Amino acid sequence: MNPSPYRRLFPATALSLFPLVCTTPLAHADESAQPDTALKAVTVTATRREASLQKVPVAVSVVDGEQLERENRNNISSIVQEVPTLNYRPAASAKDSSLFVRGVGTISTSPGVEPSVATVIDGVVYGRPGQATLDLLDVERIEVLRGPQGTLFGRNASAGVLNVVSRDISDETHGYAEYSHYGKGNENRTRFGIGGKLTDTLKGSISTLWGDYDGNVTNDYNHHRVNGYNTKGVRGKLQFTPNDDLKVTLIGDYADGTNTAPSGVAESASTAYFANNFPGRLSDHNRRVDNDFKTYAEDTHKGLSAQVDWSLGAYTLTSITAWRGWDNHQYQDQDGLAGLPDDALHDTGRVNYDQYSQEVRLASPTGQLLEYVTGVYLFHGQSKEAYSRQLVDLGTTNNAHGQFSATNDSYALFGESTLNLTDTWRLIAGARATHDEVEYDHWRTSSSPTTLRSMRPSYASSGDTSDNGYSGRFGVQHDFSEDLTGYVTYSRGYKGPAYNVYFQMYSADTQALDPETSNAYEIGLKSTAFNKRLTANLALFRTDYDNYQANFYDLVAGSPVTRLINAGSVRTEGAELDYAFQATPQLKLSGAVAYTHARIVDFQCPAAAAAGCDINGKPLPFAPDWKTYARADYSIPLSNGLDVELAADYNWQSEVQYSLDQNVNTRQGAYGIWNASVALADYNRGWRVALVGKNLGNRSYAPMLATSSNAVNRTVPRDDERYFGVQLRKDF
Template sequence: MQTTTTFIARRSPLAVAVLLAVLGQHGVAAEQPATTSAQTDDAPVLSAVTVTATRREESLQKVPVAVSVVDGEQLERDNRNNVSTIVQQVPTLNYRSGASNKDTSLFIRGVGTITTSPGIEPTVATVIDGVVLGRPGQSTLDLLDLERIEVLRGPQGTLFGKNASAGVLNIISKEVPDETHGYVDYSHFGGGNENRLRFGIGGRLTDTLKGSLTTLLGKYDGNVKNEYNGDDANGYDRKGARGKLEFEPNDELKVTLIADYTQGKDTIPNGVLTKVGPVWGQAVDSSISPSDHNRSINSEMNTRVDDRNQGLSGQVDWALGDFTLTSITAWRGWNNTQYQDGDRLAGIFPGAPQSHDKGQLDYNQYSQELRLASPKGEFNEYVLGAFYMHGKSEETYQRAVTPVSLVTQSGRADYEAINDSYALFGENTFNFTEDFRGILGLRYTHDDLEYKHERVVTAPAAGIQPNFASDGSVDEDGFTGRAGFQYDINDNLTSYITYSRGYKGPAYNVFFNMQPRDTQPLKPETSNSWEVGLKSSAFNNRLTANLAVFHTEYENYQANFYDVVAGTVVTRLINAGSVKTEGVELDAAFQATSQLKFSGALAYTHARVDEFTCPVGAASTCDINGKPLPFSPDWKTYVRADYSIPLDNGLDVELSTDYAWQDQVQYSLDQNENTIQGAYGIWNASVALADYNQGWRVALLGKNLADKSYSNGLAYSGTPVLNYAYRSVPRDDERYFGVEVRKDF
């Protein structure tokens, strides 16, 4: 994996990065010119990393973009199966968990989307094989046949179909092999009885056609216990398949068809209690001990999620002389049904308040992207593109509330949101000299957004607002771009400076308890970002070190602000004013010997509220200027070591260990003292025995060896009478072990 640094510089990451860059220059000067070819072949070097961040295949060390690259095979070996699991390895990336994958989102450089409204677009875009996912929760699907994940930091849009104001996860699947190849992979992990079975096969079908198929079966009981009925919770039951066909009738044309389907049943609890007030405390029996490390719930309703994610895409790459025309046509469907125990209690005393929810989502999106890439080696190298995307969300949300000693009241809301986005984009690279280049990219985006909402209730109650109906529409134009310069200081050190203008389209706060104040559209969120970078290699490509220093200011920041209205906690999606994020990121890798590799990454992200715009009538404090943005620790780092021992009989022993550490983090924009996760570190290790000539590998893995409990999400709900805090429980909340077995054929 290439997203790495072996140094933790709490005081001055910039100084360490500059030192590594200088080492790159001195490493070149110290090289002996008389190195023989045999010596070169035997010398340990880092494997070259190729990325498509600029919509062309280029070396990671040459692209003027801050990119972290995570290797797909390494993720599979580490039992990291979707994008939410890579946040430990990419310090600039963070993840917001929830009671359903519908409630999840990703953050880059401290900025992300905190809402479940279908009337808002993701701040961080997820792209799988060129296809943009329109809703944040779609990106939590299990990844099959993964080649790598590229994490592009900062505003993107002059090279990607969908605009992204904070960054892009560019997910690339494996190419179909030329020779027939298959594998079976089985893993079993403790700490909840997790079992996963994968099977894949691919190869050439005819002289012009190749194909592959990958399947998955996975089941995990969970690491949370429901004391009410003895059931396990926080687990999953998933199955899926992904097929790929590559048709190349001649050297000028390539057609790629991809189909995927995943189905999951998750038993994610709607929060595990960490703290309760005096009234709520009466409802928690002795079987539950609310604490920062609690992994027990008491619920008569099994909170769960039924999820189906599927898609079809067709990509055509056509060589027109030295130009390349690319077309990507895609459809994706997402169906999500969630059942939530809103009161988080089992009704263990007569008249205990109850609140039960059911939400159903049906989402369909259609997209079309066209790109034209000019020949390499010209004075002006460019990529031009056009993009269209249509997304429609249809949701039904039902809530039944039984107040203390009163009759059950219920409400149902039906709502939809439709978004049509059109864009023209392009980026030019002007090769002024062999070492000096200019960068200029522009984008025009037009967004049409409309919604409809209707709520019908038997009677208003805590958590259910009165009858309400509304609809609305808005359209906006956005102009964004990127400009900068890149200079190759020498063959092993390149530098760049860029300015980027980011844009995130208009939004509506569409949800179950939508009220008249939510009918006005939010203004588009815009950003201005500066980035300076150095990319270096040294010691005959045994060491790489990449540095990025950034400063970004956001206006009309779109965020959820927690509030209490009529005894009920509500979230208001608002233009929260201006925020600022700045910091330093360092990725490095060092191939110490042919058997030993060190790698890691370090990020310092100072993400703060600059000037908060308090919503009218807010019941919560708005004095949060200068406070941290949620889900954004100041410091975060990841270090790793991999060591292989070849044996005389053709076997290999492989040893790996990694450690991820992060500073304390605030999970709520209102700066609630109950939603702060303290600093923590997670240590993992593995040992494997493999015979690659015979095509097998067996590994023993240990996760969270220091047995550190933590939470990737904390929330607070309450009034002076009823209040409690609760957490999301991550998979590795405690120490556990597992075994993996793989056979290739």
């Protein structure tokens, strides 16, 4: 008999809630905490102006940039273990990745659709999710804004926002050098940075990174290690302040990398033919592939931005002008079998993407009866893509090649205001009007006039559409005391029209998808206690989505493909708790718990669907009901000026389904991951040495499962098994 889900849930939930339970007696004990036991104040820009995390009427999770670096978490995909409401869909190619907040995200390879979760780095919205896979440099913090944020952040924010804020440039010259080495794949990472004042009015900084990793999967065909990467990047920042009223910030970055992630690591066979010819042992922790076609992806990220902050008396006018480019090339062995001349499926593809954006906003002074932020936003993005497929079936070779493009234009006016009725009561009102235009061109040539396995015949089409959308936020906020504030808000979300533009596109995909809309309700409490030693933030939410844009499985001559459709209506509701407790000057406990009930309410089955459509009431993909995260940090100051630092964290999640059609083979059971580290530091002399242990319980798991013609494939994560590393850092 399987154990009760409540029994499986209890250990992880109890661990996450333990810090809150153990603090209860302190309410009658130490009410006069020393100043050095207070938690460090956290500032966020969730409302497009700097404010205390404990005062903004938005559900926000904050991840510290320095902590990410120390934990070998180098990009946005790696923070999902620390933020329970956030999930990530990995892929062999970055263009197929997706982010999910509160169980909602967009799974699609199409350039003609917006993601549901916006990624914003230093005020610049990234138009495609693959752009957000680059390694991050000089991160001050990452803010995860949960729920629709379309009023102030605009594009791609119907489910949430990841707002990345980089470190400011110090007035004093400061530099650092950092080297890390990790086992189980020979991973090496090097970072270097320096910055400071150049003249009385000019500051500058530059930072670089190099990283390489052999990987944790073996290709039996040539005995090479795969599932690794090689990456390098540079980021420069200049800040010009000619007077007290004007600040100009210029940022430029360039990064390129290659990953050797296979298109899938077989967990089980779909056919006897595959099972009989695969050389490795298939299991849910298999880390072997058999690829005779070199599988890898190359990504190049580049961008320039200029932000001007101009003080007009008590008002601030901000302008952000930006260009970003992204190039992606992928090569994939889709059949998963080597050395069989009568059976092969090999793909190559490329993406060239450019976006231009302009935002201008005006912020009123704070502390007035009426406070507001208002502005205009313009966006233009264009993708040019090509894809080729070679199919060898029963000794016959067929080839197909496709070229397609998509252009996305968006124009918006927005504003949000806060009316301070009294010292403790505030009304919140905001609105955004958006005009979206989408157009595409597509053609495909095939050597076969009929449909083959994984290959459709020649086809060409084009189209364009436009729509107007309205989003907004309304609510009330009340300060019950200096340390307790609560809010109730209603948000209207909007995501623009879309086209399913991809290599296998055919007549069923030419109809534009209707815009996706949402209605979100949220109740929040933010509290501080024990002389600022404890913070606990609670949010209860419910969001209903209509015309939900989602991928659903179809078949091409027996091979699964996905179709982007208006899937009907879905609902996500639940509760989230974030907490931090400075128990002593040396001990800090923190964590988060999220219960997310994300379900399909009314699925609209597409015509001639290949898979079953009886999925009402079933979970949305990448939406576990429960996720928890608990962390402890303990420092031991020594008499010789050294510090010993101990840290441990544990994250756990319940079962998760990775496919909308509820395939029994794409479910990942509940699992937990335990990490820990010990460090010796001398901050007076500016050095730190750390030993890091990842996945100490040696738990193999799948962050992604998918079906193919031959097998059920899983993505193998970096921490699929226990490994250790050493970090060295010197500040100067």
